[in-house]
Amino acid sequence: MRQYDHKKIEKRWQKEWEKKKAHVVKDKVAGKKNEYLLVEFAYPSGNLHVGHWYAFAVPDIYGRFRRAQGRNVLYPMGFDAFGLPAENAAIKNKLNPRTWTYANIKHMKGQLASMGASFDWSREVITCDPDYYRWTQWQFLQFYKKGLAYQKETAANWCPNDKTVLANEQVVNGRCERCGAEVEQRQMVQWNLKITDYADRLIDDLTKLDWPEQIKESQRNWIGRSEGAQIDFFLNFENQIFNDRIGPTGKKAHVTAFTTRPDTLYGATYVVLAPEQSWLTRAVYEDQMLKNNDEVKAYIEKTKKRSDLERQENKEKSGIRLEGVSAINPATGEKIPVFVADYVLGSYGTGVVMAVPAHDERDFEFAKKFDLPIKAVIEPMFTAKNGEDAVKAELPLNRREAVVCVVKHWSEDKYLCLKWKKVAWSGFVTGGIDGSESKEEAGKREILEETGYKNVRFIKELGQVVNVQFYHVLKKENRWARFQGLLFELTDSEQEQISEEEKDIHDIHWLNRDEVEKFLSVGDMKLIWDRAMGKESAYTGSGILVSSSQYDGLANQEAKKSITEKFGRAKKTYRLRDWGVSRQRYWGVPIPIIHCDDCGAVPVPDKDLPVKLPEVKDYLPAGDGKSPLAKATKWVNVKCPQCKGKAMRETDTLDTFVDSSWYFLRYTDPKNKKQFANKKKQATWMPIDLYSGGAEHTTMHLLYSRFWHKALYDLKLVGEKEPYTRRMNRGLILGPDGAKMSKSKGNVIDPDAVVAQLGADTVRLYLAFIGPYNEAGSYPWNPDSIVGVRRFLERVWRLGQLTVDSKQLTADAEVERLLHKTIKKVGEDCAEMKFNTAISQMMIFVNTAESKGITRAQYATFVRLLAPFAPHITEELWHEIGNKKSVHLEPWPKYDKKKLVSDTVTIMIQINGKLRGEVRVAADADKDTVESAAKRAVADRLTDQTIQRTIVVPGRLVNFVVLTR
């Protein structure tokens, strides 16, 4: 018998496929639907690692599977070839980054070939090819012409050691990824893309996408949309001259606050400005409007020096009151103080906050520190969920005044708590106020009625009110009670007998402080309790407006709308900032702009594209904030395309995330000299049916490229609003020790070595078997486990040799049934990318076939199932059993439903839900037959008299419910 020699086999077929151009994909194949399967293209780091295999070889299984199912599948590959490491290598080894990059690409293509992946290399895309980046530049210019790209002075991450700007992803915990120096924020003129214009569409269009919820949620968080209102606060100065001034907008001096809680406007007791806020800057630096101008200026300067890192770590509130000015609360008309404080961010909202200390935690903290008034304008409202009894009702009109009593023990530090028996609610003594009695009287009466305690001393009103909507179980009606918190103390233990009726309602517990915390089941009584213990905090939940003039009594959700209409305007705000794309680096796409003193920023005309990257000697920037390209003076100095006067090229290059924002479009028409991709050609493949990649791209590449695509869509350059219909995040392969693979830990697996030893088919199969590919988990590489997979392939090989030699002509019924089950299962699992269970099923099949025997036809079918997973060995075996064409041209086998069902089924027998036996019956047996068969099988365990009930689940089980003593 021949040995399974993976080296020979894999090399032979890889050559053969290349010779036959087996993987070149045509744009149209008659009778086949197109399908676009995309994986994130590779960075040419120089070496293929296990992660690449996991990223490329496993989706290849899916691609081959879909081809077998009759789809014309595009599975392209390319290189994301611009970027920092090339430059670093160049600086270190005195190499040209281009030389380094292309050498790496060549080497990696050789490694990729060993995978046996069905990449169509005729469509290869390399982002640092001028033929590619001319179109990156061209698209950038279309955005510029549409106003989507603009230049602005913004803060950039500056590494003082490497003398260069860093991309956000190169800053790790506030330090430079490369040298570890603390990164500074420098104001620099940078190119930006208006991704914020697309914030709403980027969020709203997510709903239609077949993406994991995790990615969608991360993108929503990243964009950070808040809906609220802008409200103007006019300013009032002690110095009359300032009061009469009219500002540039034609209005008197004012600041505009952004808030998500316009309903709390009546509770706004001061206003806080960010140190960078524009009115403040003018008032302090130009007009000197403040009495304590110097003090405020010093605070602003101090804030500027604080790094982001420092600001994040030290969250202690600080701030300065602006003397000589106050703001007018537009709702109350009151004059309220104005502060500058660094807890307000200049880059979010308007940089102005209307501070409502009663209903915002940060404002509360600040107000406490600066002793500012705290005015509550929302009375908490809760809806008690009492199980199935709860009735969804309109807010009941019959509001009832009620009390809730925190009662202290007569001698210990314990408190009287009640646990309701019929309702999932635990709390204190509560009750309505009857007739004309006072709160105190009502409280004492309720304490007596509910607990029997007679001698109670009233201590104080807590000043905390809680509204609760609930379903009254005994009275069977919806209620709205307005509970006012009261504090009592028992003077002694004297207790009356309470009625039986009351006893049925609840249990009494005396609990210490910690126990009370845990005992209170719902959030409502927690507020009362906190207040009783002297804890004060901001209430940020929903409720009913009070102390808010005509809005009193409104639910805050409604009040939001009306107060916004009356005093402000509805406005959305986002956490997302515009995308800064300027990089002061050499190895990137030159930004195709020419700066002219007379004409300003002028786009390079289409005929002059691409603006090719010039050769320079030194790739490290000079330290003046300019890109290394600035040193290529010949290249920099050009004529203005408009006025032909002296002008200079833009010397910054584009962020590499720009390059990767559209690479998938180029695959559809890679050789086009006139367009980045012909729209008709795009349409044959776009949108992408499945995009598989790493979780690290969730809020970067995936968001950027969605934006880019939408912008292209608006320019009518692409035909669809979203590029990726379905996205899957791949998991991570860890080292054998369960830690992330890293050279320093010495746990790196070299795929080349494993392939040499065990073969590409084994590695592919192992990676597919390691865990479900459709869930992004992390899986340790297990050197023993991969040997198990190799063993499986060897058994398949041996089974093949046996089949060739044997003369078995008739199929074993069980093997035949299992084969059809396997076709079904493998097909279904592949469709969901659950390759692990698909392989498991094939293993089961081989195990059975080994013992029961297999016909040549059955074996041939099995080989077709395995082909997408292990393309080389199956090709070999396929030819071995007498076929001339490639197994990869074979259609996916079909299963016969009739062959799936067996004649008899095993019925489980349960007694009281516990397994007590089993019985085999005919598959088509009726209920009664099954029941009596089951009864006979466990007759020694039960008698007819004791059987209370019998549950028969056809084809599965019989459960006898019997009396037990």
Add this chain to the structure above:
RNA sequence: GCCGGGAUGGCGGAAUUGGUAGACGCGCACGACUCAAAAUCGUGUAUCGCAAGAUGUGGGAGUUCGAUUCUCCCUCCCGGCACCA
């Protein structure tokens, strides 16, 4: 703190969506072959128990004839956001 996703043997992971928990693989144990070892093949392998049996899917309650699966509460782990008004 808010949001999203999780938790199943010694390990990676299965379980037709309410119906035999632990498929398949690894590991481990024993056996066969061998002078021996490797490789290969066979048998066993959730826990406790000699057994009958009992327990068991992060913990606690609930619904159900029956719960890994549904409901509520809690703990822990992973990911995103976070002084974002």
